[in-house]
Amino acid sequence: MKRKGITVGGQAVMEGVMMRGRKQMAIAVRQPDGQVVVEVRPNWRLVNHLPFMALPFLRGVAAFIEALVVGIDAILYSANASQPDDVQLGKGEAVFATVLGLSLGVLLFMLLPTFVIQLLSPLGMAPLWLNLVEGLLRMAIFLSYMLAVSLLPDMRRFFQYHGAEHKAIHTFEAGEALEVANLRQKRPEHPRCGAAFLLLVMLVSIVTFSFFGWPDLKARLLTRLALLPVVAGIAYELSRLAARSADGGGSLGLIMGPALLLQRATTREPDDDQMEVAIAALQGLLDVEPDLAPY
Secondary structure (H helix, E strand, C coil): CCCCCCCCEEEEECCEEEEECCCEEEEEEECCCCCEEEEEEECCCHHHCCHHHHCCCCHHHHHHHHHHHHHHHHHHHHHHHCCCCCCCCCHHHHHHHHHHHHHHHHHHHHHHHHHHHHHHHHHCCCHHHHHHHHHHHHHHHHHHHHHHHHCCHHHHHHHHHHHHHHHHHHHHHCCCCCCHHHHHCCCCCCCCCHHHHHHHHHHHHHHHHHCCCCCCHHHHHHHHHHHHHHHHHHHHHHHHHHHHHHHHCCHHHHHHHHHHHHHCCCCCCCCHHHHHHHHHHHHHHHHHCHHHCCC
């Protein structure tokens, strides 16, 4: 029987998968000797410390912050668990890499398009058209980046674990037993993946930024940065609505088509060993949060 109203999230990590429930998270990693280890930890949530962040439009910002904090923790654990004892990654290194990646992302996807479109300002285009062209350029840069990353050989296994994570969640949501045979029948894309959120961020930014016209370059850059939380909050709500609409056959679910297409660049068909790791992660979570799986 298909389950509704139950949310289980996750992500791929180094040689493994992390699954998150309401209160706990489980990280499963395949070690160099082939053994699968499962680590269960509390699922840190910002709303437990700042309850008002659970309000609509604010919860999108909270979800982003939570994903960063929990993601760093999971990546750090998996990186160390999947490597020999003499090759260990420190928390400071993981935080630095995350901050650097975020900074480059903001520079590449938010600020670079603004700089480039500045060259079109002397052509006398209306602010609405300038904002539209900037948004389209932002999407083109983003899609080109995702495609380029998907071609890197070293990322293939990571994307396979991403696909395994989705297959395990598909199986769980369908109410089926968590067995490799069942996972094989599921697709590696999932409508509630962050790809839909990222795609909506690009679309929402076009509309949101258009309300502020086309000020000088400095003011425009500051406006883009200041509005990022607003854009993220709106995009998060739309992604939730789109996922529910897709489940119910609604028109808003049409956004899932491009989102699932985008996931073809970030997921790969996993092998049985990788699906076993995803099962171990999800089962590890269900063992400590049995209310998520009322078999």
